[in-house]
Amino acid sequence: MSESNLISLAVTILFLPLVGFFIVLLFGKRFKHMYKLEVGIITVALFLSIYVGFVKLTNFVNDTIIYQFKWIDLGNVPSIGPLSINLGIMIDNVTVIMLFVVTLISALVHYFSIAYMENDPRFSRFFSYLGIFTFSMLGIVIADNLLMIYIFWELVGLSSYLLIGFWYEKKSASDASMKAFLTNRIGDIGMFIGILILYTNYHTFSFQEIFQHISNGFVPFGSNGWLTAAGILVFMGAVGKSAQVPLHVWLPDAMEGPTPVSALIHAATMVAAGVYLVARIFALLTADAMLVIAVIGALTSIFAATIALTQNDIKKVLAYSTVSQLGYMVMALGVGAYTFAFFHLVTHAFFKGLMFLGSGSVIHSMHHEQDMRNMGGLKKKMPITYVTFLIGTLAISGVPLTSGFLSKDGLLAGTWAFGNLTGHYLIPIIGFTVALMTAFYMFRLVIMTFHGEPRNQHKFDHAHESPKLMTIPLIILASLSIFIFYTPNPAAPADGWFYNWVKTPQTVVPEDARFNFMKSDVHNSESSTSTEVHGSGSENAVITHSEMYEHAMHHVHYPAMILSIVLASLGILFAFLMYHWKKINPDKLAEKLKPLYNLSYNKWYIDEIYSFLFIERLLDLSRFISWFDATVVDGIVNYSATFTRGVANVTGWFDTYVVDGLVNFTAFVSGFVGLSLRKMQTGKVQTYIVYVVFSVIIILLILRPF
Amino acid sequence: MVEVGLTHFLVVSSFLFAFGLYAILTRKNAILVLMGVELVLNAANINFVAFSRYGNFGLNGQLMALFVIVLAAAEAAIALAIVLNIYKTFGHVNVDEIDNLKE
Numbered sequence: 001m002s003e004s005n006l007i008s009l010a011v012t013i014l015f016l017p018l019v020g021f022f023i024v025l026l027f028g029k030r031f032k033h034m035y036k037l038e039v040g041i042i043t044v045a046l047f048l049s050i051y052v053g054f055v056k057l058t059n060f061v062n063d064t065i066i067y068q069f070k071w072i073d074l075g076n077v078p079s080i081g082p083l084s085i086n087l088g089i090m091i092d093n094v095t096v097i098m099l100f101v102v103t104l105i106s107a108l109v110h111y112f113s114i115a116y117m118e119n120d121p122r123f124s125r126f127f128s129y130l131g132i133f134t135f136s137m138l139g140i141v142i143a144d145n146l147l148m149i150y151i152f153w154e155l156v157g158l159s160s161y162l163l164i165g166f167w168y169e170k171k172s173a174s175d176a177s178m179k180a181f182l183t184n185r186i187g188d189i190g191m192f193i194g195i196l197i198l199y200t201n202y203h204t205f206s207f208q209e210i211f212q213h214i215s216n217g218f219v220p221f222g223s224n225g226w227l228t229a230a231g232i233l234v235f236m237g238a239v240g241k242s243a244q245v246p247l248h249v250w251l252p253d254a255m256e257g258p259t260p261v262s263a264l265i266h267a268a269t270m271v272a273a274g275v276y277l278v279a280r281i282f283a284l285l286t287a288d289a290m291l292v293i294a295v296i297g298a299l300t301s302i303f304a305a306t307i308a309l310t311q312n313d314i315k316k317v318l319a320y321s322t323v324s325q326l327g328y329m330v331m332a333l334g335v336g337a338y339t340f341a342f343f344h345l346v347t348h349a350f351f352k353g354l355m356f357l358g359s360g361s362v363i364h365s366m367h368h369e370q371d372m373r374n375m376g377g378l379k380k381k382m383p384i385t386y387v388t389f390l391i392g393t394l395a396i397s398g399v400p401l402t403s404g405f406l407s408k409d410g411l412l413a414g415t416w417a418f419g420n421l422t423g424h425y426l427i428p429i430i431g432f433t434v435a436l437m438t439a440f441y442m443f444r445l446v447i448m449t450f451h452g453e454p455r456n457q458h459k460f461d462h463a464h465e466s467p468k469l470m471t472i473p474l475i476i477l478a479s480l481s482i483f484i485f486y487t488p489n490p491a492a493p494a495d496g497w498f499y500n501w502v503k504t505p506q507t508v509v510p511e512d513a514r515f516n517f518m519k520s521d522v523h524n525s526e527s528s529t530s531t532e533v534h535g536s537g538s539e540n541a542v543i544t545h546s547e548m549y550e551h552a553m554h555h556v557h558y559p560a561m562i563l564s565i566v567l568a569s570l571g572i573l574f575a576f577l578m579y580h581w582k583k584i585n586p587d588k589l590a591e592k593l594k595p596l597y598n599l600s601y602n603k604w605y606i607d608e609i610y611s612f613l614f615i616e617r618l619l620d621l622s623r624f625i626s627w628f629d630a631t632v633v634d635g636i637v638n639y640s641a642t643f644t645r646g647v648a649n650v651t652g653w654f655d656t657y658v659v660d661g662l663v664n665f666t667a668f669v670s671g672f673v674g675l676s677l678r679k680m681q682t683g684k685v686q687t688y689i690v691y692v693v694f695s696v697i698i699i700l701l702i703l704r705p706f
Numbered sequence: 707m708v709e710v711g712l713t714h715f716l717v718v719s720s721f722l723f724a725f726g727l728y729a730i731l732t733r734k735n736a737i738l739v740l741m742g743v744e745l746v747l748n749a750a751n752i753n754f755v756a757f758s759r760y761g762n763f764g765l766n767g768q769l770m771a772l773f774v775i776v777l778a779a780a781e782a783a784i785a786l787a788i789v790l791n792i793y794k795t796f797g798h799v800n801v802d803e804i805d806n807l808k809e
Binding site: 683 | 727730731732739801802804805806
């Protein structure tokens with residue numbers, strides 16, 4: 001198995017879902033079972049990615065496999081030299097793990113959808129959309145340059161638009177898809193500008209080459225500030241896709257799509273893309289950019305967590321919890337806990353996919369009831385869904401022995417270490433607060449849905465366990481939410497394979513733009529430092545993170561673990577107190593904290609604020625422009641029309657009287673001359689002879705010699 | 707006694723030409739027009755002979771006159787034939803009314 005084989009396998013994995021998309025789209029209507037092709041294709045892709053991952057991680061674990069080809073040759077550009085746009089594929093450990101996660105979740109969502117979407121009139125179309133969604137996401141995962149990421153980024157935007165608005169007959173669904181698309185566009189503008197800043201300076205889109213340039217001390221426009229700006233601008237794309245504050249508004253609305261779509265979008269594909277992008281550009285982020293990212297992530301996580309506390313729609317709670325967890329990952333990237341951010345991305349993909357599919361199972365059996373206030377007691381009716389969902393909930397709450405515990409704990413330790421090193425203690429405080437809230441609202445959800453007495457007897461009576469096609473994906477994902485898949489020691493993620501395979505890439509930004517603890521190595525002498533910076537190319541992006549940070553993380557590992565266990569138990573305890581044992585009446589508590597409750601329940605009025613600040617203003621602007629159009633522009637148009645008509649009248653008159661007059665006059669003159677000359681033509685020979693005689697006489701007179 | 711000179715001949719021929727032309731222009735009968743043509747031709751003949759006699763041209767003038775007589779005979783034959791045809795077509799030989807070329 002050589003490296004080029006891996007590349008071709010990766011390309012095969014990439015294009016399989018696209019093939020499925022086209023075939024199912026074209027023939028799905030005619031052949032009812034065409035969806036099976038797409039399901040089969042995704043299964044093949046899943047096995048191929050397992051194989052690719054296996055080969056990569058056993059044979060080439062420390063290599064980054066890159067294949068590039070020239071896409072567009074721009075020739076010899078004046079004042080720059082030969083320029084071309086290359087596309088390429090990069091396979092490193094992060095890529096193969098993502099390949100596996102994406103294809104696995106996608107495949108499970110496919111299976112789940114067969115049962116969930118059973119009676120949908122556009123059944124096969126749904127599968128073709130899933131295909132293009134998977135294709136776009138895989139494209140982002142294997143891209144080795146920003147341009148390709150951008151292309152697939154937009155494809156993800158398109159396919160999310162198609163899927164969120166799948167039930168487009170519903171106004172709310174079509175609105176939500178539009179909202180998702182437009183909100184993402186705002187972030188993408190920033191990303192586009194960021195990419196252009198990098199391209200203007202380095203004339204390449206490739207990550208490796210950009211990192212190489214930066215590590216050679218070549219920063220954009222010769223200033224670290226521009227490097228920071230480029231990092232933040234590219235991160236803006238992630239803000240849109242990964243639903244960070246302030247562009248998170250699309251994600252909760254995106255729940256209007258079918259539930260498997262929510263699982264796919266919120267677990268493995270779209271929102272992960274943003275985090276993945278930040279992870280890809282991690283090496284070029286300056287200290288300032290990282291701080292911005294960390295703060296935005298922290299704000300997002302706490303913000304969404306507070307909203308999730310009071311929502312009653314089962315999918316809305318999950319949606320806000322997704323936003324909150326994404327905030328976690330972004331925050332972790334911002335503080336430099338790269339490995340754990342990515343670890344959390346993977347574990348979150350599994351347990352959030354699990355919970356979305358679980359909620360789909362619940363919604364399916366409750367006949368599209370999504371309000372938790374109408375549920376309750378379902379654990380007897382749906383044991384498999386309940387148990388798997390509970391495992392997911394334990395994982396997201398960070399209960400020991402789950403995958404979520406490992407990643408979340410490491411992530412929180414990372415923020416704490418960051419706080420210790422830089423003094424930004426607000427970030428770990430927010431992180432731990434969110435951990436408490438997460439445990440609370442997730443158990444609130446579980447208790448309201450599965451425990452207690454049924455609140456709506458009629459719906460309860462009709463509830464039933466979902467078919468095997470839906471429960472088996474749940475079981476697979478639930479088992480992947482258990483620690484043993486990641487590490488043999490449930491208390492030390494560092495013992496696991498993940499920690500060995502995903503190493504924090506060595507930052508390439510200039511020394512003076514890094515955090516103190518990110519300086520290449522404080523223990524070494526100055527001279528070796530400089531050789532390290534210039535010598536260590538970024539081709540080898542697996543050099544370990546700075547020792548100081550590792551050390552600090554190690555230092556707070558156990559305190560963070562204990563604290564997060566305590567907080568998670570507290571959250572769970574509160575949830576049981578309020579909703580299970582009913583010792584605390586949630587309604588009374590809400591009454592007491594009315595303003596806070598309202599703020600949370602109404603999602604901090606963000607939609608209203610945006611509506612007031614942007615949408616209304618935009619409408620005002622549109623109204624003004626429409627008025628301007630109707631009066632000024634139309635006025636000018638009408639005036640010029642009138643004016644043209646006036647001119648036309650004048651020319652018309654001129655034409656009729658002057659031009660036609662001239663023509664008629666010419667005709668008249670010819671006619672007149674003809675008429676007069678006609679009289680000479682008598683037809684009488686003798687007249688002619690008279691003419692001849694007189695003519696001869698005249699000629700003779702003229703020619704006379706004397 | 708005045709000697710008969712070139713001028714006399716020329717005067718005679720001029721008169722002849724004038725009468726012939728007058729006949730051509732005024733007569734309505736085609737035959738009479740033809741007769742006028744003959745007069746004009748003979749006026750020319752007189753000129754030829756006169757110039758031949760008084761000029762220094764040898765016998766060229768007389769020969770030309772002979773040619774003209776032959777030609778006039780041929781012309782008269784053809785012209786009379788035409789007149790005959792005109793008569794057959796129109797029933798008269800009035801040149802004033804034969805103006806079909808006008809249209």
